[in-house]
Amino acid sequence: MLYPMMMNLKGKSAAVIGGGGIAERKAAGLLEAGAAVTIISPRVTAGLGKLISEEECIWKEKCFENDDAAGFFIIIAATDNPMVNREVKQAASDNQLVLMIDDPYLSDFQVPAMVRRGKLTLTVSTDGASPKLAKKIKKQLSQTYDERYENYLEFLQQSRRFILENVRDPAWKNRLLEQMISEEFLHETDRKAAFQKLYESYLKESKQCD
Structure with missing residues (x-):
């Protein structure tokens, strides 16, 4: 069973491995929380490219290598290659938090479905059992707790x-x-x-x- 918590990431170093749509969403969430984000990927989406050009985050234009994991507080393995994501997890040390987008059970943490209304934050997690159910409940909460x-x-x-x-x-x-x-x-x-x-x-x- 996971331990639910709200984490202050302001100024914390975070790496997102991958440059696709999921990586873009994860990077945006980390930036919103105030983290210092580094993208590691040979290619990135237009959205990530915009963040990089605006110097919102750093881009290492390369494929992931084990040494790339060093020094980060949080690492999100968000490539479309399960083997690479597993390599990221294996390269990280015990005091680093790793999220594998394709394997919640091997991850150190999960990002729940979320509804934000200013200072109000509502989250839903099924512990990886059914992301679709979490999405359904999120929609219900967003309707109940409106703007x-x-x-x-x-x-x-x-x-x-x-x-x-x-x-x-x-x-x-x-x-x-x-x-x-x-x-x-x-x-x-x-x-x-x-x-x-x-x-x-x-x-x-x-x-x-x-």
Whole structure:
């Protein structure tokens, strides 16, 4: 069984072995997470070529050799040749994390199906049993947790910070934080005004209790 986690890759070195469509998607995801990406492949897609020309990542225009694995924190073997992908895994040391796109069971980690809504990240994994099922569930989640959640999470972050800084009573803190995640606030068109009204009711009640 795999251990689920969210990893901070900012500034971490990552190698993507391969230059096809899957390699392009994996490289884009690593770059989005802030990793320093190196592509190792004799050829690359137009999309990868654009990233390389814009100096978003480094390109080693060559076939993979064992020495190429040295020094990277994460390695993704994304070629269309299973033998090469296995060579990548064998060349890596024990303290490197390797993902083989064609063999999840020999990989050190897996990248789950993912839905992002700003600060909200929802992931689905079947531990390699059925990627199609993971894709199906991802679609369902994307419909349930739609684009509204992007602004909603920003609102929740700001409101939580304000409550923690300005509300001393633990019971009221919990009450206000619970109210923030209600359906009422999710659908509210003017959340700031609704929150201000709620906070004013807290001030009024807290004064009455003094």
